[in-house]
Amino acid sequence: MSETPKLKLGLPSGSLQEPTLALLERAGYSITGAARSYRPAVDDPEIEIRLLRAQEIGRYVDHGFLDAGITGRDWVIENGADVEYICELPYSRATTRPTRWVLVVPEDSPIQTVQDLEGKRIATEAVGLTKHYLDKMGVSAEVEFSWGATEVKVPELVDAIVDITETGSSLRANKLRIVDTLMESYPQLIASRRAAADPWKRAKIDRIALLVQGALNARGKVGLKMNLPKAKLDELVSTLPSLRRPTIAHLTDADWLSVETVIDESIVREIIPQLKALGAEGIIEYALNKLVH
Numbered sequence: 001m002s003e004t005p006k007l008k009l010g011l012p013s014g015s016l017q018e019p020t021l022a023l024l025e026r027a028g029y030s031i032t033g034a035a036r037s038y039r040p041a042v043d044d045p046e047i048e049i050r051l052l053r054a055q056e057i058g059r060y061v062d063h064g065f066l067d068a069g070i071t072g073r074d075w076v077i078e079n080g081a082d083v084e085y086i087c088e089l090p091y092s093r094a095t096t097r098p099t100r101w102v103l104v105v106p107e108d109s110p111i112q113t114v115q116d117l118e119g120k121r122i123a124t125e126a127v128g129l130t131k132h133y134l135d136k137m138g139v140s141a142e143v144e145f146s147w148g149a150t151e152v153k154v155p156e157l158v159d160a161i162v163d164i165t166e167t168g169s170s171l172r173a174n175k176l177r178i179v180d181t182l183m184e185s186y187p188q189l190i191a192s193r194r195a196a197a198d199p200w201k202r203a204k205i206d207r208i209a210l211l212v213q214g215a216l217n218a219r220g221k222v223g224l225k226m227n228l229p230k231a232k233l234d235e236l237v238s239t240l241p242s243l244r245r246p247t248i249a250h251l252t253d254a255d256w257l258s259v260e261t262v263i264d265e266s267i268v269r270e271i272i273p274q275l276k277a278l279g280a281e282g283i284i285e286y287a288l289n290k291l292v293h
Contacts, residue, residue, distance in 0.1 A: 007047050007195075007204045010061065010069030012054035013038070015093045016187065020070055023091060026215035026289050027208075046204060055125075058083060058190065067195035068205050074101060074164075074185035078128045084196040086189040087209045089216060095166050096219070098184040101129055102168075104151070104176045105160045114180055117141045117160055123153045124162035133162075133182045151176060214290030221288050222268060225260045226280040233257060236278055240271060262291065 011020050021031055031049065034040040038051045050066060057071035058081035068086070076083060092099050103122075105111045111120075114137050123146040124130045130143050146153065150161045151174045162182060165171055171178065189209050195201040224243075228236060236259070237243060246261035259280075263271065268285055275283055 004045050005200055007201055008050065008065070008067045009047055009208070010050050010052050010057040010066040010071070012057060012071055012187070013051045014053060016054055016072075017051065019091055019093060020187070023089070023212060023215055026218070027211040028290070029211075047208075054187075055079075061190055061192050064192050064194055066192065067201055068189065068191040068208070070187050070189055072099065072185045073188050074099070074126065074129065074183060076188065076190060077183075078126050080128065081190075082193065083190040084193055086191055086196075086205055087213060089187045089189060089212060091187065091216060092166055097166055098186045099164050099166055100184050101126060101162055101164055101182040102171075103133075103160060103162055103179040103182060104154070104171055105179055106155050107175045107177045109155065109159075109177070111160060111179060114139055120159035121157075122160045122162060123150055123158040125150065126162060126164075129182055130162045210292065211290065214292040217291035217293060218288040220265050221262050221291055222265045223260065223262055223286045223288055224268070224271070224283070225258070225286070226275060226283040227251065228257050228259050228275075228281075229279045230255050230257050232278050232280075233259070236275075236280075239278070240274060243271075262288065 011017070017034065021034055024031060030043040032041050034051060040049050040051060042049050052060065054071045055075050057066065057069040058076035059079045060066045061069045061083050062079070062081035070089065090096060090098070103114060111117060118139055119141065121142045121144065122130060123144050125146055127143050127145050134141055134143070144158070146161070150163050151171065154161055154176070160179070163171070168178065189205070189212065191205050195205065233248070243261050243263065246259050249258040251258055272283055
């Protein structure tokens with residue numbers, strides 16, 4: 001028997017690990033053993049998973065040690081990785097907002113703009129991003145690599161830091177002020193140039209992209225199904241704009257229709273009483289794992 005072909009897929013460990021695994025589960029992939037091994041098992045025999053730091057995945061994909069991976073666009077740029085971007089995946093550690101790389105100083109610092117950092121010192125984990133930003137802004141400053149706990153280094157050790165944030169709450173708690181945003185970043189599904197050119201691997205990667213994007217599209221959405229008097233259909237659509245373009249099916253009773261649609265979960269509690277008032281019966285709300293456009 002011929003050996004089953006494999007796609008080596010890198011997934012981020014650390015703060016992105018839990019939301020990434022949850023996303024893949026909604027996409028239909030069951031992954032086990034992630035808490036114990038950097039090689040967790042997946043119920044797809046054609047995929048081998050490696051859990052690695054997000055900072056490293058772009059480089060390993062570039063070098064061909066991985067065929068594909070999920071990592072932030074920021075880390076791909078930071079490493080100068082030559083990869084093919086398959087799709088953007090708009091999720092993050094704690095929210096649906098992108099992570100931001102920001103230039104930060106203490107609240108009482110006299111520094112108000114990046115130009116005020118001429119000749120100063122900046123600490124960051126993203127040295128390449130920061131140097132590129134300073135070059136673009138025409139500012140000459142010393143940039144040093146920070147191994148962590150970057151926010152505690154100002155103002156005693158450095159004049160400013162470049163750090164990553166989603167909500168800014170941690171920065172505010174440490175009495176820090178954002179001067180500028182260098183870039184915003186979402187995770188990306190990326191592939192090596194070689195894997196992207198391989199017909200089997202590219203098809204496999206594209207299938208993963210389709211399913212994962214479908215899982216993201218389904219966030220905050222639910223399906224709604226009901227039976228409705230046929231005479232009330234126009235009133236339903238005109239009264240409830242969120243129910244435009246529903247799927248309509250005829251029932252054995254010619255005076256009734258089956259209506260099905262997808263809506264934002266946040267408005268269901270307002271919609272259902274209105275549907276009932278219009279004469280709808282058998283109203284069913286159901287969860288969605290994937291929504292493929």
